Amino acid sequence: MNPRLSILSAGPGVTLQDGGRHGYLRYGITAAGPMDPLAHATAHRALGNALGATAVEVSLGGVEVTAEGGPLGLALAGGEFRVSLDGAPLPPSCALTLHPGSHLVVRPGRAGAWAYLAVAGRFDLEPTLGSTATHTRSGFGGLDGRALRAGDRLTVAEARPGPADPQALVAPWLVRPPEEIRVVLGPQDDFFAEDQIAAFLAGPWTVTTKGDRMACFLDGTPLTHAKGYNIVSDGIAMGAIQVPGEGWPIVLMADRQSTGGYPKIATVIGPDLGRLAQAQGGTRIRFRAVDRAEAVAARRAEAQALAGPVAMEPLIRTDFSAEFLLGRNLIGGVVDGVQVP
Amino acid sequence: MQSPRLLDAGEAALVAEFGTTVDPAIHDRVLALDDALRAAPPEGLRETVPTYRSLMIHYDPLVLDRDDLADRVLALAAQPGKARPGAALWTLPCCYDPVCAEDIGAVAQATGLSVERVAALHAGAEYRVYMYGFAPGFAYLGGLPAELAVSRRATPRPPHPANALIIGGGLAGVGTFPMPTGWYVVGRTPERLYAPHRPEPFPVAVGDTLRFDAIDAATFSALERRAAAGELVARRREAA
Numbered sequence: 001m002n003p004r005l006s007i008l009s010a011g012p013g014v015t016l017q018d019g020g021r022h023g024y025l026r027y028g029i030t031a032a033g034p035m036d037p038l039a040h041a042t043a044h045r046a047l048g049n050a051l052g053a054t055a056v057e058v059s060l061g062g063v064e065v066t067a068e069g070g071p072l073g074l075a076l077a078g079g080e081f082r083v084s085l086d087g088a089p090l091p092p093s094c095a096l097t098l099h100p101g102s103h104l105v106v107r108p109g110r111a112g113a114w115a116y117l118a119v120a121g122r123f124d125l126e127p128t129l130g131s132t133a134t135h136t137r138s139g140f141g142g143l144d145g146r147a148l149r150a151g152d153r154l155t156v157a158e159a160r161p162g163p164a165d166p167q168a169l170v171a172p173w174l175v176r177p178p179e180e181i182r183v184v185l186g187p188q189d190d191f192f193a194e195d196q197i198a199a200f201l202a203g204p205w206t207v208t209t210k211g212d213r214m215a216c217f218l219d220g221t222p223l224t225h226a227k228g229y230n231i232v233s234d235g236i237a238m239g240a241i242q243v244p245g246e247g248w249p250i251v252l253m254a255d256r257q258s259t260g261g262y263p264k265i266a267t268v269i270g271p272d273l274g275r276l277a278q279a280q281g282g283t284r285i286r287f288r289a290v291d292r293a294e295a296v297a298a299r300r301a302e303a304q305a306l307a308g309p310v311a312m313e314p315l316i317r318t319d320f321s322a323e324f325l326l327g328r329n330l331i332g333g334v335v336d337g338v339q340v341p
Numbered sequence: 342m343q344s345p346r347l348l349d350a351g352e353a354a355l356v357a358e359f360g361t362t363v364d365p366a367i368h369d370r371v372l373a374l375d376d377a378l379r380a381a382p383p384e385g386l387r388e389t390v391p392t393y394r395s396l397m398i399h400y401d402p403l404v405l406d407r408d409d410l411a412d413r414v415l416a417l418a419a420q421p422g423k424a425r426p427g428a429a430l431w432t433l434p435c436c437y438d439p440v441c442a443e444d445i446g447a448v449a450q451a452t453g454l455s456v457e458r459v460a461a462l463h464a465g466a467e468y469r470v471y472m473y474g475f476a477p478g479f480a481y482l483g484g485l486p487a488e489l490a491v492s493r494r495a496t497p498r499p500p501h502p503a504n505a506l507i508i509g510g511g512l513a514g515v516g517t518f519p520m521p522t523g524w525y526v527v528g529r530t531p532e533r534l535y536a537p538h539r540p541e542p543f544p545v546a547v548g549d550t551l552r553f554d555a556i557d558a559a560t561f562s563a564l565e566r567r568a569a570a571g572e573l574v575a576r577r578r579e580a581a
Contacts, residue, residue, distance in 0.1 A: 025390045025399070027535065027543045028473035128537055138477050138518060140537070187348035187356050232363055233474060233481070235390040235397030237354040259392055259474025267351035295352035296402045303403060 003070035003159050005119060007152040008103065011061015013212065016123065016142035016154075017116075017254075019052025021131035025235070025258045032133035032141060035114045035213060035254050036078060036274030038302060042171045043077040043118035046095050046310040047162065054125060054132045056117040056148065060280070062107040063117070067098045068153065073120030073162030074098050077169055079112010079278045085166060093174060095312055096166040112278045121159040135255055137214070167312035173305040176272075178207075178279035182290045182298070183241065183266035187234075191263035192243075193226045200265055201287050205249065209281030213255040216276060218285075222247025225263065233261040239268030239276075241287075251276060269295035271302050345370070345395075345418050347411050352402050353387075357414050358395040363483055363512075368471055370418065371396050372548045377417040383410065391547045392472045393481070428548050432576040433515075433530045435464060435506055435553035436561035441529035444498070448508065448525050451491045460555060462486045463506070463527055468513060468551040478517035478535025478543060482551060485513040493523040501526045504533060506553065515551075528553070531564035532575040539571055 007014075017040065020033025034040035034057060041051045056063065058081065075095040076083060083090040084105045090096065092115065098104055106115060125132045125142070134142030143152060189197060205218040229245045236242070240252045242262040251268060252260075266287065268276055279285060345357040357374060360367035368391075375391045378398065385405025390397040400410055437460035439445060449456045468482040475481075490511040500519040501507060507514050509524030516522060517535045530553070534545055545551070556564070564574045 023388050024477075025388055025397075026473060026547060027477065028475060028479045029477045129542065140477075184349055184351050187350045232361060232393050233472070234358070234392045234395045235350070235354070235356065237350040237397070237399070239351055257475050258390065259472060264350070267349075267354075269351060270353055292349060292352045292402070292407060299352065299403055 001069055002124065002155050002157055003072055004068045004153040004155050005056075005072060005123075006066050006068045007148050007150055007154070008064040008066055009150045010063045010148045010152075011059060012147065013059035013061050014063050014148045015057050015134035015136065015213075016054050016125065016132055016148065017057045017134060018054040018132045020254070021129055021133050021135070021141065024129055028258050029129065029138070030135065030256055030258050031238070031254065032131075032135040032213075033254050034116065035277040036116070038271070038274045038306075039078040039114065039174055040116045041306050042093070042169065042174060042310060043075045043116040045306055046075040046077065046169050046171075046312070047073060047118055047120040048309070049118060049120065049122070051306070053118070054123045058106050058115040058117055060108040060113055062105075063148070064103060064105045065098070065117070066103055067100050070100065070159065071161050072098045072156055073160050074104065075118045075120075075162070075169065076106065076115055077171060077174060078115030080109040081112060081115045082107045082109045090166050091168040091315065093169040093171055094166055095162050095169060097162040097164065111280065113280050114277055119156050119159065120162055121156045124155040124157045137255060163312065166315055168315055170311035170313055173302065176275040176278065178275050178283050179285055181276050181285050181287050182269045182272045182295065183287045184269060184292060184295055185266045185289050186264070187267070188231065188263035189265055191225055191227055191229070191231075192223065192265055196223050196226070197265070199223060200249070201289055203286040204284045205286070207279045207281055207283045207285060211281070213253060215253055215256060216251040216279075218249045218251070220248070223249065223265070229262055231261055231263055233259045236260045236264070237267055239270070239273050240264045241266045241268065253277060269298060271295070271298040342419060342421075344415055345374070347414065349407070350397065352407070353400060355398045355400065355407065355410060355414070356395050357398065357418065360394045363393050363471065365469060365483070367394050368469070368548075374414065374418050377420070378414070383413060392474070428550070429546070430550045430552065430578045431545055432552045432554050432578075433532045434556045434560070434564055434574060435528045435530045436556050436558055437464065437528045438558040438561070440558050441502075441561060442527050443501075444525035445527050448489065448491055448527055452488060454488065459489065459527060462489055463508070463513075464553045464555045470545055470547050470549050470551060472547055476516070476518045476520055478515075478533070480515040480534055480545065482513040482515070485511060491525060494525070497521040497523045502529060504530050506530060529561065530575075531561055531568040532573070533568055536571070539573070544573060544575070544577070
């Protein structure tokens with residue numbers, strides 16, 4: 001029998017997400033998929049999985065898991081969550097082998113809102129329209145179209161072990177301060193006067209705690225529209241920033257509606273979607289307008305970061321002697337490794 | 342022919358906007374561009390989303406250059422539109438009995454018409470599927486008779502039943518998934534516009550025409566059972 005990842009506890013909003021359900025926007029079906037695609041891909045890359053494979057998306061609700069029926073190779077990547085294996089702390093981005101009876105606990109930390117738990121192998125799930133991405137509002141994908149909860153067991157096919165001892169992932173590209181988010185203006189920036197575009201870019205905006213997988217709600221000085229706020233509904237890209245009548249911008253995220261009728265002042269560039277998604281409630285952000293060329297260059301840099309395997313570093317262990325560590329010339333690398341969020 | 346406005350929605354989506362209103366002629370141009378792009382998709386094209394008045398084109402900017410895509414879009418949009426060979430006429434059974442049409446009385450009150458007249462007007466019209474949006478298989482329809490152009494509710498009502506025919510703000514729709522709505526439920530069809538377990542999960546394409554055929558509550562129950570078992574209970578006919 002295949003080993004299983006067993007969910008011992010899960011806070012609200014912990015779901016299974018693959019690379020997204022693409023090709024059905026024309027039927028009103030949003031891709032869903034990871035809130036932080038870069039972190040999702042990093043966790044899979046660390047294990048040698050396909051990049052669009054299914055992972056557990058851990059929300060601020062946190063999760064506690066164990067293995068059943070055999071050991072499981074796991075990788076975790078994302079925000080600065082507090083992670084521990086049988087009580088011993090691990091860095092927020094790490095790879096390990098989880099043995100039956102061991103407990104991996106992932107709890108929210110001082111920064112970051114999403115983390116991705118990938119297994120070496122693949123979760124054995126029935127896809128809906130070609131994807132396992134959970135869209136809870138539609139009730140499909142993942143496990144019965146719902147968030148994970150205590151008692152769920154996820155069968156892992158083609159399971160492989162992870163590193164014998166836990167390792168820190170060396171993924172400096174996941175260090176992304178959320179304070180500045182790059183946007184391309186439009187598609188409906190002409191619904192706003194110049195001073196309102198300037199006010200939008202000056203901010204600052206505070207990320208509210210109301211956000212979920214559908215949208216990030218911002219608080220600040222409301223914007224005004226130059227020619228009303230009703231448009232005949234058109235398509236909505238992930239990262240589109242719509243400004244409804246009351247003037248507070250809403251950034252539409254992975255579970256957004258596929259079409260909408262409010263003017264969209266700007267669109268968060270693809271590489272900064274995860275940066276914004278990782279901002280906890282209360283974080284102050286600003287938007288910076290960039291041209292398409294800069295956005296595409298950032299995408300290219302992201303693709304290059306993920307082109308090769310993800311390096312790993314052993315963890316700092318207090319029971320090593322200084323001589324041992326100096327002899328291995330590891331200290332610099334170890335420190336860099338544990339600073340990865 | 343006037344060129345569409347090209348608007349960037351970030352670095353990975355381009356919007357070709359043919360107008361700003363709900364208009365069959367504008368929608369025809371959206372669909373003609375959609376057909377042309379899909380018939381010969383450039384490498385790096387991800388997916389297209391036709392709406393009332395624009396086509397959103399999602400692409401991979403590391404594969405497909407935005408300006409090359411824009412040139413292609415403008416060239417395709419300048420060609421005279423061809424008749425859509427795929428456009429079909431669908432007849433969907435629809436129950437207007439108050440059991441299925443929870444808000445038909447409220448619409449009658451708002452319009453000064455009888456409940457029977459509201460049902461007859463809704464069933465007597467031909468509707469164009471302008472787009473899907475909001476929820477899986479939620480179809481936005483044009484063609485609602487002007488007499489039924491009630492404004493939206495001030496506050497949304499609780500979730501409507503699955504496969505509800507709803508109207509509001511001069512528009513009509515088919516709400517496949519139960520959702521709260523600011524529109525009014527005037528009927529219910531046993532047909533599913535989204536049926537994930539059928540070989541064709543989305544039988545009705547954007548650009549197709551819908552008609553509604555009034556059925557009583559008993560017929561609705563019978564057809565609902567057949568549709569739940571996976572049968573297509575709507576009738577399809579190729580457009581002349």
